[in-house]
Amino acid sequence: MTSAEFISPAQFEEEFQIEGITELSVRRYFETLNAGEFEATAALFTVDGVMRPPFESDIVGTDAIAAYLKQEGQNIKAYPNTAIAETLENGDIQVQVTGKAQTSWCSVNILWLFILNQQRQILYTRIKLLASPKELLSLRREK
Numbered sequence: 001m002t003s004a005e006f007i008s009p010a011q012f013e014e015e016f017q018i019e020g021i022t023e024l025s026v027r028r029y030f031e032t033l034n035a036g037e038f039e040a041t042a043a044l045f046t047v048d049g050v051m052r053p054p055f056e057s058d059i060v061g062t063d064a065i066a067a068y069l070k071q072e073g074q075n076i077k078a079y080p081n082t083a084i085a086e087t088l089e090n091g092d093i094q095v096q097v098t099g100k101a102q103t104s105w106c107s108v109n110i111l112w113l114f115i116l117n118q119q120r121q122i123l124y125t126r127i128k129l130l131a132s133p134k135e136l137l138s139l140r141r142e143k
Helices: 011-015 024-034 038-043 062-072 133-138
Strands: 045-052 079-085 093-102 107-116 124-128
Touching: 024 038, 024 079, 024 107, 024 124, 045 062, 062 093, 079 107
Parallel strands: 045 124
Antiparallel strands: 079 093, 093 107, 107 124
16 A cells, blocks of 8 residues: 555455554554544553653543543544554563554555553553654645
8 A cells, every 4th residue: 555545444354454463452442533432542541651652752541531522633643553562571462563553644654562461551652753863854734
């Protein structure tokens, strides 16, 4: 898929397979995010869970995460593709998911890094753009 191609919601339903991942909280993160159910997305985090979006400081706590998603996530769809999960020494689970995020004006490759506690709640997620500086500059909106 090229960055200019659009994925319809029907295609997403057919293609929503995250190869290599069975963690329900990670799957629910993408399902609720794409459905615009931001309160449900935030509820997947621990009370003091952290979300680190691109170009932003840490968003801490479920209320702050929900508020951030309501403000910034309205026109964003996430299309996860492949995931790798591993258990860390302390028993937490690290899940790295690659895929695409699409807005009304662009599509970009993304890496989502999740840290889950032993109860499978999200402690931390970092959303990282996988694009060169040249590609990022080309995404700037014209004024």
